[in-house]
Amino acid sequence: MASRGTITMKNMTTLGKVLSRRNFSTSKALGAKQLTVRDALNSAIDEEMERDERVFVMGEEVAQYDGAYKVTRGLWKKYGDKRVIDTPITEMGFTGIATGAAMAGLRPICEFMTFNFAMQAIDQIINSAAKTFYMSAGRVNVPIVFRGPNGAAAGVAAQHSQCYGAWYAHCPGLKVISPYTSEDHKGLLKAAIRDPDPVVFLENELLYGVAYPMSDEALGTDYLLPIGKAKVERPGKHVTIVAHSKAVETSLEAAKTLAGKGIEAEVINLRSLRPLDFETIIKSVVKTNHLISVEQGWPSCGIGAEILARLMESEVFYHLDQPAVRITGADIPMPYTKSLEAAALPRPEDVVEAVKKILKVK
Amino acid sequence: MSILNKMFALKQFCRNKGYSTVLKRCLTLNVDTAFDNKVYRLHQIETGPSITSELEKAEALKLFKQMDMVRRTENALAGLYREKKIRGFCHLVVGQEAVCVGINSIMRPQDTIITSYRCHGWAVLRCESISGVIAELLGFQSGAARGKGGSMHIYGPQFFGGNGIVGAHVPLGVGIGLKHKYTNDGAVSVVLYGDGAANQGQVFEAFNIAKLLMLPVLFIVENNYYGLGTASHRSSANPEYYRTCSFLPGIRCSGMDILTVRESTRYGFKHILDGKGPIIVEMMTYRYFGHSMSDPGTSYRDRDEISSVRERKDAIQHMKNMLVESKLATPEEIKAIETENKKLVTAETEKAFKDKETPVEELTADCYKSFPFPMRVPKMHTWIPHKNIGKYGSVSK
Ligand SMILES: Cc1ncc(C[n+]2csc(CCOP(=O)(O)OP(=O)(O)O)c2C)c(N)n1
Numbered sequence A: 001m002a003s004r005g006t007i008t009m010k011n012m013t014t015l016g017k018v019l020s021r022r023n024f025s026t027s028k029a030l031g032a033k034q035l036t037v038r039d040a041l042n043s044a045i046d047e048e049m050e051r052d053e054r055v056f057v058m059g060e061e062v063a064q065y066d067g068a069y070k071v072t073r074g075l076w077k078k079y080g081d082k083r084v085i086d087t088p089i090t091e092m093g094f095t096g097i098a099t100g101a102a103m104a105g106l107r108p109i110c111e112f113m114t115f116n117f118a119m120q121a122i123d124q125i126i127n128s129a130a131k132t133f134y135m136s137a138g139r140v141n142v143p144i145v146f147r148g149p150n151g152a153a154a155g156v157a158a159q160h161s162q163c164y165g166a167w168y169a170h171c172p173g174l175k176v177i178s179p180y181t182s183e184d185h186k187g188l189l190k191a192a193i194r195d196p197d198p199v200v201f202l203e204n205e206l207l208y209g210v211a212y213p214m215s216d217e218a219l220g221t222d223y224l225l226p227i228g229k230a231k232v233e234r235p236g237k238h239v240t241i242v243a244h245s246k247a248v249e250t251s252l253e254a255a256k257t258l259a260g261k262g263i264e265a266e267v268i269n270l271r272s273l274r275p276l277d278f279e280t281i282i283k284s285v286v287k288t289n290h291l292i293s294v295e296q297g298w299p300s301c302g303i304g305a306e307i308l309a310r311l312m313e314s315e316v317f318y319h320l321d322q323p324a325v326r327i328t329g330a331d332i333p334m335p336y337t338k339s340l341e342a343a344a345l346p347r348p349e350d351v352v353e354a355v356k357k358i359l360k361v362k
Numbered sequence B: 001m002s003i004l005n006k007m008f009a010l011k012q013f014c015r016n017k018g019y020s021t022v023l024k025r026c027l028t029l030n031v032d033t034a035f036d037n038k039v040y041r042l043h044q045i046e047t048g049p050s051i052t053s054e055l056e057k058a059e060a061l062k063l064f065k066q067m068d069m070v071r072r073t074e075n076a077l078a079g080l081y082r083e084k085k086i087r088g089f090c091h092l093v094v095g096q097e098a099v100c101v102g103i104n105s106i107m108r109p110q111d112t113i114i115t116s117y118r119c120h121g122w123a124v125l126r127c128e129s130i131s132g133v134i135a136e137l138l139g140f141q142s143g144a145a146r147g148k149g150g151s152m153h154i155y156g157p158q159f160f161g162g163n164g165i166v167g168a169h170v171p172l173g174v175g176i177g178l179k180h181k182y183t184n185d186g187a188v189s190v191v192l193y194g195d196g197a198a199n200q201g202q203v204f205e206a207f208n209i210a211k212l213l214m215l216p217v218l219f220i221v222e223n224n225y226y227g228l229g230t231a232s233h234r235s236s237a238n239p240e241y242y243r244t245c246s247f248l249p250g251i252r253c254s255g256m257d258i259l260t261v262r263e264s265t266r267y268g269f270k271h272i273l274d275g276k277g278p279i280i281v282e283m284m285t286y287r288y289f290g291h292s293m294s295d296p297g298t299s300y301r302d303r304d305e306i307s308s309v310r311e312r313k314d315a316i317q318h319m320k321n322m323l324v325e326s327k328l329a330t331p332e333e334i335k336a337i338e339t340e341n342k343k344l345v346t347a348e349t350e351k352a353f354k355d356k357e358t359p360v361e362e363l364t365a366d367c368y369k370s371f372p373f374p375m376r377v378p379k380m381h382t383w384i385p386h387k388n389i390g391k392y393g394s395v396s397k
C-alpha cells in the first residue's frame, strides 16, 4: 500500500516534469517555485498544526510509517504521539472517535489510507458528522476534515479504484473538496482545517508526486482558498469543459489538442463539489454556448449529471447551442488489467472527440 | 513428567523406531518465544490438539511439493512484478506457506475457504491451473478472473477469493458457514484473516452471530506480527488473537510447522463437527517480503529479524529437515521434487505468456448476470451491450 506510494513517486517524476513544463508556459506565475501535491498537503497540515493546538492527525500508518503515501512525513517526529496518532485498521471506530473529538471542540484531520476504506466508516461521516449541526439546530458543530486519496489509482482493481465525489456531494451537511494543483491542495486543505463544518477532502494518489508551480503567496502560511469557488484553469470561447481532480488534467490535455485545431476550450477546475460554484459555470456557458463535463466517476447520479441538471433548470439553458454532454468513467467496477482500465476512464481523445462532435467540426 | 520431557521422550521414540514410511513427530517448533515449551496455547478448552503428528510418505511429499510450489510461484511473480509485467498491488505469502498448505490438506471436498488479499497460496492450491493464476496477475484473458481481478481477487472451486477490504471477508465467511448449516451439507467454512484485520469491528460482529447461530465456521488468524507497518502489539490491546473472544474457544500454534498447522486445523474441524460451535485458531507465522511488493518492509522491522526467522524457522526448510531426519525421504528425492516444481513453474509461466491482455470487448461483460440495457463507457454517447463470458457459478458447489 504505502509501497505503492513509492512506485507512484518514481513514475511521477517524469510525468511531473512534463506537466510542470506545460503549466509553466500557461501559468501566470512564471519562474514560480514547483511543489508536489504531496508536499503541498504536508505543509498545509504542518502549518495548521503549528497555528492551532487543537489540530491533530489520526489514521492508519500516519505516524511512525510517515503515512502510507508519505503525506504526513515528518509530522510525528515533530509533534509526537499526542498529535499524530496511529490507529489500528478499524475505520468505523476511529472515524467515530475523530468525529466525537470534533464535536467536543478539537480539530481532527482524519486520514483514510484511501477513500475506499472510508466506506467502512461512511455511517459516521454522514449520520454523525454531516447531520449533527442540523439535528442540534446549530448547537453542535463538527469541525473535522476527512482526507485521503480518492478515485482510480493504477492497477489496483475494483475495490481500490472508485471516485466518491458524487457520493459525498449528495449529502447536505458536508462540504466536499476535490482539488487538482498543488495550490489547490494547500489553500483548500488549510481552509478545510479552519472550517467550522465537516469537510471531505478528496485527493488523488496519482497526483501526489506531480509538481505544480506555487505563487509566492501560496508558499506563505496564510494562503487560503475559498471553499465553493471554482477556478478557470484555461480561458477559451468555444466550449466550456467542467472537471474536477485528475479529470482536469485530461481536460487540459484535450484543450491543448483542440487549440491546435483552432478551438479554444475554457477549462473549469471545480475545486469544490459542495458547495458547487454554478456562477462560474454560468458565466462561461453564456460565453461559449457549449458545455461538456468530464469526471472519472460513474455516470449515474454523478457530478456531471448534477451540473447538466442544473443547466436544464436555469435560464442558461437557452444559451446552449447544443445539448450538453457528460464524459464519465465507464459504468462498471474498475477492472485490473491495463487494457480495460484505460478504456474505463475518460481519455483526452474522448473529450476532443466530444467537443468536435458538439461543435460540428471534423 | 514435564511437557518438555514428555516431548523429548516421544521424539526419541520416533527416532529409535527409525520410521521410514510414516513421519511421526512431536511438535515443538514455534516462532513465538512466548510459547516457552508449549506447543499450543489454549483458551476455554481443556485438551488441545495432538502433540504428535503422523504423515505417510506420499502425503508428506505432496505437502512439501505444494509448499515449495507456492513459494516458487510467488518468487516468479515477484520477478514479473520487478519487470513491471504485474501492476498495482502484489502481496506475497512467502514465509507463510505452511499455513495455507496445512489447512488445505485437512479440508474435505465440501469445505470452503475465504481469505484476504494475500491469497496467492490459495490460488495456487485451488485454481484450475497455475498458469491461470500467473495470467491473472499479468492481466491476461486466460487469467482465473480474466484479468479483471488481479492479485487480490482470485477465485477457484470452493475458494471465495481474496478480498481487498481488510476484515470484510470475515462476515462473508460466516455467511458461507450459514449456507453450510442451512443446506445441511456437512461442510465447514474456513475463514482466514490477518492480525491487522482481527481488530475490525465486523470481525467481532461475525463472531457473535456465528456463535448465536452455531455456524460451522473455523476462524483462522494468520498472525504474521504486522499489519502493513504496524506491529500487532501496537494495533491490538490484546495481541493474543486466539483469546480475543470471551465466548469462542481458541488455540494458538506455530504456523511455521505444517504439522502443528494440521493438528490445530484437525482439532478445529472436530470441534465444529462435534457440534460445539465455531472456534478460533491463531497461527504464528511471518512474511519475508514487504507488505506488498513495493514496500521494502524494513522501516518497521529490522533485517536481522527477517533473516533470523528465515534461518531458524523457515517452514519449508523445517519440512525438509523433518523428511530427512525421519528418513522418510532422501535429499535426492527432495531435490527431484524441487527440480520438477522449478520446471513446472517455468512451463506454467511460459504458458501464461502465450496469452494477451483481455480485449476491450470484455469491458462491460459480467457486470451482472442479466441486465436489460447496454452500459455506458467514456466515449461520448456510447453504450456497450451487457454480456456474460466467464464460467457462471463455478466457485460454489
Ligand atoms: C478496510 C481497509 N482498511 C485499510 C486497508 C489497507 N490495508 C491493506 S492490507 C493492510 C494491512 C492488513 O494487515 P493484516 O490483516 O495483518 O494482514 P497481512 O497483510 O499481514 O496479511 C492495510 C492497512 C484495506 N485494504 N482495507
Ligand SMILES: [Mg+2]
Pocket (backbone or CB within 6 Å): B194, B195, B196, B222, B223, B224, B225, B226, B227, B228
Ligand atoms: Mg499481518
